[in-house]
Amino acid sequence: MSMDGDIVLVPVQLIGRIPGLSKMGPKEENHPTVGGTCLLCQQQFAALDYTTILPLGPGGDPESRTLARNGKNYDGVGMEVHWSCATGESGSEIIIQ
Numbered sequence: 475m476s477m478d479g480d481i482v483l484v485p486v487q488l489i490g491r492i493p494g495l496s497k498m499g500p501k502e503e504n505h506p507t508v509g510g511t512c513l514l515c516q517q518q519f520a521a522l523d524y525t526t527i528l529p530l531g532p533g534g535d536p537e538s539r540t541l542a543r544n545g546k547n548y549d550g551v552g553m554e555v556h557w558s559c560a561t562g563e564s565g566s567e568i569i570i571q
């Protein structure tokens with residue numbers, strides 16, 4: 475699958491907040507996506523970053539499409555982005571002492 479699709483800017487009415495996103499991290503230095511690019515900000519993923527996976531849909535797999543149409547769980551396509559790019563929240567933990 476190509477990840478070269480265009481990112482489009484859309485009004486807030488079309489975005490809202492995606493429910494159920496999982497905050498993942500902090501990334502360890504040897505995590506396989508460290509050095510990969512977040513398509514929302516064009517910055518590389520680095521150790522200690524927090525990220526999430528944006529669910530995009532069933533993709534091109536016919537079986538996944540059928541399951542999605544019927545409201546069933548399916549294996550689909552997602553895109554890893556920085557937690558802050560997906561939510562606006564800080565990507566780092568704030569430690570209050």
Ligand SMILES: [Zn+2]
Pocket residue numbers: 512513514515516517555556559
């Ligand atoms: Zn980002």
